[in-house]
Amino acid sequence: MRIAFVGKGGSGKTTLSALFTRHLAGSGAPVLAIDGDINQHLAEALGQDDGPLGAPPLGAHLDEIKDLLRGTNPRIPSREAMIKTTPPGTGSRLLRLLGDDELHARHVRRVGEVPMMATGEFDESDLGVACYHSKLGGVELYLNHLVDGPGEYVVVDMTAGADAFASGLFTRFDMTFLVAEPTRKGVSVYRQYRDHAREFGIRVAVVGNKVTGEDDLLFLKEHVGDDLLTHLVHSPWVRSAEQGRTEGGLDTLEPHNRHALTILREAVDAHPRDWATHHRHAVEFHLRNARAWADKATGLDLAAQVDPDFVPGPAALA
Ligand SMILES: Nc1ncnc2c1ncn2[C@@H]1O[C@H](COP(=O)(O)OP(=O)(O)OP(=O)(O)O)[C@@H](O)[C@H]1O
Numbered sequence: 146m147r148i149a150f151v152g153k154g155g156s157g158k159t160t161l162s163a164l165f166t167r168h169l170a171g172s173g174a175p176v177l178a179i180d181g182d183i184n185q186h187l188a189e190a191l192g193q194d195d196g197p198l199g200a201p202p203l204g205a206h207l208d209e210i211k212d213l214l215r216g217t218n219p220r221i222p223s224r225e226a227m228i229k230t231t232p233p234g235t236g237s238r239l240l241r242l243l244g245d246d247e248l249h250a251r252h253v254r255r256v257g258e259v260p261m262m263a264t265g266e267f268d269e270s271d272l273g274v275a276c277y278h279s280k281l282g283g284v285e286l287y288l289n290h291l292v293d294g295p296g297e298y299v300v301v302d303m304t305a306g307a308d309a310f311a312s313g314l315f316t317r318f319d320m321t322f323l324v325a326e327p328t329r330k331g332v333s334v335y336r337q338y339r340d341h342a343r344e345f346g347i348r349v350a351v352v353g354n355k356v357t358g359e360d361d362l363l364f365l366k367e368h369v370g371d372d373l374l375t376h377l378v379h380s381p382w383v384r385s386a387e388q389g390r391t392e393g394g395l396d397t398l399e400p401h402n403r404h405a406l407t408i409l410r411e412a413v414d415a416h417p418r419d420w421a422t423h424h425r426h427a428v429e430f431h432l433r434n435a436r437a438w439a440d441k442a443t444g445l446d447l448a449a450q451v452d453p454d455f456v457p458g459p460a461a462l463a
Pocket residue numbers: 152153154155156157158159160161182184186305354355356377378379380381383384387
């Protein structure tokens with residue numbers, strides 16, 4: 146199951162991504178946290194001391210990732226022909242979550258009890274070339290080729306605002322949690338997201354954050370209505386964690402916030418993926434991309450990359 150945390154800048158996407166992955170990992174479930182933001186803070190939120198993760202970000206090895214994932218798929222004859230929305234087909238390399246392959250080996254490192262990997266930072270070499278989100282392509286490629294089952298989780302901390310819609314990445318999740326503070330700006334991102342989500346049939350639930358009292362909750366209910374799944378209250382635990390004091394781990398998190406994490410998990414588990422629909426969205430987005438810019442950019446007919454009879458999933462993996 147893939148879960149994205151989105152929302153306004155500073156709403157708490159990184160904090161909630163970290164809490165939720167720790168909650169899942171603590172239950173013994175296989176989980177991978179991905180820092181999908183170009184400003185990388187997830188490792189820190191997971192308790193990593195200052196210093197590098199000890200693994201390169203996906204963005205630093207896109208060519209190798211493309212070569213691995215296209216495998217022997219005859220519809221994708223070169224890495225240059227593979228764009229981030231290129232869907233897998235017969236011959237493509239499909240991955241198991243945290244499986245024994247070169248991508249996981251190169252990019253995943255454990256922070257505390259949580260394995261994680263990162264997209265990559267936005268650096269000088271990105272300025273003026275390709276699209277702003279080029280570094281995010283690695284996560285999209287990865288998710289397009291990942292065969293994850295129920296009870297396995299990938300949690301992605303996304304870029305702020307509605308920017309996440311600039312790629313097809315937002316169609317790759319089983320659940321998108323929109324983190325909203327009880328403010329007008331906080332709920333305005335929700336409206337943008339809700340409208341996009343409807344268009345593409347994406348499941349979005351709002352998670353209120355930093356709620357301090359009844360008025361905050363009423364505000365959220367008034368503006369978000371039934372899409373408000375649950376909320377976290379303002380947390381002294383989060384602050385002390387950021388000060389490096391988290392003795393007792395998640396067990397000492399405020400009971401209300403711990404309960405909210407269980408509600409998030411139940412919401413995710415309640416809707417197992419339908420692989421055929423999931424793949425259809427990937428193909429639709431790829432074709433849309435091809436027509437809009439990618440055919441021209443690559444000089445190829447990218448619609449020809451779609452393998453009409455192929456559906457990724459456990460059967461394709463076997
Ligand atoms: N429930 C909470 N209680 C107290 N503080 C919180 C809570 N959630 C988040 N914060 C604090 O709010 C600040 C912003 O949180 P965070 O970095 O998670 O937001 P973000 O949405 O990831 O921001 P950005 O858009 O910059 O990536 C942090 O200092 C964090 O400690």
